[in-house]
Amino acid sequence: MRTHTTRGLLGALAVLTTLSLTVTACGSDGEDTGGGDPRDISAALEEGGKVTVWAWEPTLKKVAEDFEKKYPEVDVELVDAGIADKQYSALQNAIAAGKDAPDVAQIEYYALGQFSIGKTVEDLSSYGAQKYGTTFTPGPWDAVSQGKAIYALPMDSGPMAFFYNKKVFDKHKIAVPTTWDEYVEAARTLHKADPKIFITNDTGDAGATTSLIWQAGGRPYRTDGTDVTIDFADEGTRKYTATWQKLLDEKLVAPISTWSDAWYKGLADGSIATLSIGAWMPANLSSGVPSASGDWRVAPLPQWTKGEKTTAENGGSSLAIPTAAKNKDLAYAFTEFATTGAGATSRIAQGSFPATRADLESRAFLDTRFPYFGGQQANRVFADSARNVGADWSYLPFQVYANSIFNDTVGRAYTSSTTLTDGLKAWQDASVTYGDSHGFTVNR
Template sequence: MRVRSSGPGRRPLAAAPGRRPLAAAVAVVVALLLAACSSDGGGRQDGPVTIKVWAWYPAFQGVVDLFNRTHTDIRIEWTNAGTGQDQYTKLQTALKAGKGAPDVVMLEFQELPTFQLTKHLVDLGEYGANDLRGNYVDWAWKQVSNGDSVYAIPVDAGPMAMLYRQDIFDRFGLSVPKTWAEFKEQAQKLKAAAPEVFMTDFGANDGGFMTGLMWQAGARPFDYDVANPQLIDVNVNSDPAKKVMAYWEDLVDSGLADTTAYGTTDFYNGLGSGKYATYLAAGWGPGYLASVAKTTAGKWRAAPLPQWTAGENAQGDWGGSSFAVTDQTKHPEQATRVAMELFGANKDAWKIGIDEAFLFPTATPILEWDYFRTKEYEFFGGQKVNEVFVPAYNGIEEFDWSPFNSYSFNQLTTAVGQAVEKQASWPDALDTVQRNITAYASNQGFKVSQ
């Protein structure tokens, strides 16, 4: 909105003493109209619109700087409000208070239903987000959308594969397993030749890791649709899930797999010392491994995740994130653009994301980009490891999360962790999780089916 000026070279008429109240009234009206124009999310304003972003991606400052250099109408102010649950707690507090939330926020896939349920996410479909649907495979787009409603823009994902020590495999004559049965056979062969070496480590403290393995086996612990938010099907202790738990319990009890907690110093030392012959990793794993086991550079290789049935291409995902827009934004259109364009299919941004942040992209144009797909990793002896992870990503099938994922993951890691510590039944631990989650969901007002 603009106010007509008196024109070049024209001097405004002096107000007569008796007409000052009218002039003052006009000035107030003009000021109010100008304020309305500048505060309107869709209106014009002097200078760029400031969009506040919360995220904890590594090397993210470079991505923010790139965006600000290449956009004159929007300026990003970035805050690292904490990693994972630390950020979510602050976000929930701000949303509940009605103030203090960012315009755009990084949310992991599994957390989206929680914020959708409380109706604090803007429908980006109203601002053109559906134009990007063709840039993402079906499962990834459905993680962030429901019909034509879009609640976030996918950024990265965690398709799973097996990273293995080529030198250890060569030394003990191991072959790369294609099935989980073969994985156990090679683990037994390794244990017989080198009792101090484990085939791998099972991180019972990581709900995302365990869920990824169960996802691959066909388990679907929840059936949930944000369009019917009070209905949920809970099936944590399904036969496929129990099959996974029974398999890993057997490997651990046989001394073939370790149970050192992920993310600990002992785990990092194990990756670097040769204690583990394999690391079951997500798409961000190659960069992560290179950062925590630098002395093993050149010794690792990547192979597809073993299958439960020979010849199949069943896959699971461990991790993945997106950008959502909160209902506290005053600029939903510009905030949506930020969510869509910060990474999106921007190759310059993704060079930072790939090379410095070790992210695995979800956008098909980036996945098909030669720079990414055929990138040679010195840490893996020059192997093009993304030629392993990209087919895994494309093979992932749909998966629903609950709107109380933090509680679900806590129940899973607690129950399985206790089973490991007490040498109790791992499949029975899932029965405990099933009971606890069902009771919790019912107490929260959900109509639960099993």
């Protein structure tokens, strides 16, 4: 197994230009995925060869070693081509150039539509991937499948939960909020008791915003091929903006960017008291904020309507096979190994949050105690969240671009008198303009 980093493909073509080309030229390499027997990959595994995998996920190193041990004729080359949007740019450029594309690529759920709409990733149903429809939890499976087509296999998931500093809550006699109205009251009480304490941080984040809209029942995006609807005036979005605007108006959230040094410091000293984020967060807390071990706990996400249990996904990624891949059968074999069975178990053991139902329901997983959370069996909260992710969410087929302009539109609500409602309207208008100019039919 070999691993290395490359940045050399970024200059070939602009990703946005490539996207418009893939929308208007939707050809694949001609594979028939309309039915029949699944393709047999056993001969490819016996013959062997090299599989190039573009991914930033560190748990894949052990998976690759295990795969090579099981199939000694196969060489897996792991390449770090950049995280998220940097890799997507490189991947689009390689596909457009017709060479140097990987055999397997890690693609986040929000970005997968950019590749599936242009038919630049394989439909894995020809390999019988549809049999995994009940293997994975609903959120990740919905993200990788469109009708009968399956464009990737889920690696992990990010069902949302509420992380809170119990030490701070106990000191100020704050009850864990079960609704977002209670959350606002808790924010007020905390900040009044100690002006240095904020309920959370927020400087505007596209993923966090869309996840909370998702949980609130908002469905601003609808996609049917190149026919797209964008509407940030629906009821669920209004629930989110009404609540979050109060927090901004009353200056109850810390103006600190997530993943910054100041953010880690705030989580450590208790001045940032909660996080509403994906279930992959524990490893980041334990490694990034070790001094706060024992202070934090996990609870269900606050609800928009009292008594409900609806959640949403925040983050997570898949493994897809570009249509320009050279060794597709070996690529599928690795993808299947890494996301199901032994590969999934290995990644979970390294801290990845499972997208597989069996692992989420296993006694060993559910009974795991987290010393960081005072011995709490936090996986029980996460597993319950995964079962209650709101259905029918979809992203734009150009979500990567849309997220890139979030701070120029919605972000102004955090730095000026612009309201979240106006910011979302500006984001919608800019996204519509982009879609219209890149081959989509956009409704609003």
